[in-house]
Amino acid sequence: MSISQPAIGEAEIVTLSAEETFNEGKNFASRLNGGEVIALVGELGAGKTVFTKGLCKGLDVKNPVISPTFTIANEYDADFKIYHFDAYRLSGSEDAAAIGIEDYMMGDGVCIIEWADKVKEIIPEDAMWIYFRHDEDRETGRILRIVSAGDS
Numbered sequence: 281m282s283i284s285q286p287a288i289g290e291a292e293i294v295t296l297s298a299e300e301t302f303n304e305g306k307n308f309a310s311r312l313n314g315g316e317v318i319a320l321v322g323e324l325g326a327g328k329t330v331f332t333k334g335l336c337k338g339l340d341v342k343n344p345v346i347s348p349t350f351t352i353a354n355e356y357d358a359d360f361k362i363y364h365f366d367a368y369r370l371s372g373s374e375d376a377a378a379i380g381i382e383d384y385m386m387g388d389g390v391c392i393i394e395w396a397d398k399v400k401e402i403i404p405e406d407a408m409w410i411y412f413r414h415d416e417d418r419e420t421g422r423i424l425r426i427v428s429a430g431d432s
């Protein structure tokens with residue numbers, strides 16, 4: 281019996297404006313069928329929420345998408361449920377587990393988690409990770425590195 285390792289796909293994208301990051305999120309939505317976990321990492325203002333807004337647009341969410349920084353979790357309806365978390369104000373994985381994030385991650389909805397590195401112990405192995413960083417040379421430049429297990 282052989283155990284097959286999932287292929288790791290990796291891509292780096294440079295965006296030059298918030299609109300471009302939004303559009304990357306929108307395009308990314310076409311990869312989703314429900315049940316995925318998308319872990320977003322990057323400092324404040326790096327574009328995680330802008331990307332999520334585009335992703336929700338791509339999934340045809342009608343309600344306004346707002347940052348769950350204070351609410352911790354927002355829920356949207358598309359073909360499947362979208363759960364948008366922000367772990368910024370959580371103290372760590374135990375805190376996240378206490379509010380039941382893992383239950384959402386096991387369901388059929390799509391889970392998007394900003395500041396996922398703060399709760400990495402509870403992120404499933406097959407999650408897609410997207411790392412955002414500021415481009416040092418361009419004020420509105422951002423570099424997005426997408427690392428996804430299982431596809432390419």
Ligand SMILES: Nc1ncnc2c1ncn2[C@@H]1O[C@H](COP(=O)(O)OP(=O)(O)O)[C@@H](O)[C@H]1O
Pocket residue numbers: 295296297298299300301302322323324325326327328329330331347394412419420421422
């Ligand atoms: N290339 C870019 N991609 C995303 N946001 C950008 C970009 N350039 C400028 N911005 C601005 O940076 C901010 C990103 O905010 P946000 O998405 O809330 O960040 P985060 O959720 O990572 O803290 C927004 O004010 C946006 O207009």
Ligand SMILES: [Mg+2]
Pocket residue numbers: 328329347366394
């Ligand atoms: Mg945010």
